[in-house]
Every structure is written in C-alpha cells, then in structure tokens.
Amino acid sequence: MKSRNVMYFTPREEELADLLVQIGLKKNVAKVLIYLAHTEEATSRDIERGTDLRQPEVSIAMATMTEQKWVENRETKAENKGRPVKIYRLSRPIHDIMDSIEQEKKREITNQLRLIQQVRDYIS
Secondary structure (H helix, E strand, C coil): CCCCCCCCCCHHHHHHHHHHHHHCCCHHHHHHHHHHHCCCCEEHHHHHHHHCCCHHHHHHHHHHHHHCCCEEEEEECCCCCCCCEEEEEECCCHHHHHHHHHHHHHHHHHHHHHHHHHHHHHHC
16 A cells, blocks of 8 residues: 655644635635645545545535636546546646635625615615
8 A cells, every 4th residue: 555645734724724714715615725735736535634624525625616727637547446536736826816816806895885886876
C-alpha cells in the first residue's frame, strides 16, 4: 500500500474558511477552496480527509466550483481494479478566484442598493 501525505487544516486555515463563509460562500466550498489553494492537486479522498468533509459534501463543492470554473480535474488509473480516480486542482490562482468573488459581491451590493432605491421611490 502506498503512503501519501495528506494535508490537514490548521486553525489559520479554519479561520480563513470561516471568513469566506461570512462573505457568502457555502462552508464546503470555502473549505475545499482553501484546501486546494494550499496544494498542487488532490484526490477527492485527500480533500475529504484534509477538510473533514464527507464525500457528498466534497462532490457538491466540486460541482459548484466546476460551474464557477475555479477547479479542473483529470482522471488517473486506480491502483487496483475499479473506477479511475479524479485528481483536482485549481484552474487559476487563488487571487484571481478572490477577484471574481469580489466582483460578484460588488454586483450583488449594487443590485441591493438599486432595489432599496426603488422601494424608496415607491413609498415617497
């Protein structure tokens, strides 16, 4: 059996994930994003262990991140017979991903302010 190093969250990484949750990311997406930002690539199983998330939570996070084009994957043969193993990595630098999160939040804020102004105009 091969031995592999699996990274685990430090308190600082937990704090960073919590900040992303406060910004509006889902907890599982925030944890997987931070995990992948600190490693070149990882299997789903590595991510599960390192983030303390269950397989369905990792899968949901991956679907969300793939939709956002934040993550890409490749398949490799499993050591034994069976399904190929997917290996994930960020598709672009974490700073670029943070820029896109910031832009989305700015759009949301602008929209909310516009709606507030519409309500003000209506009640005036």
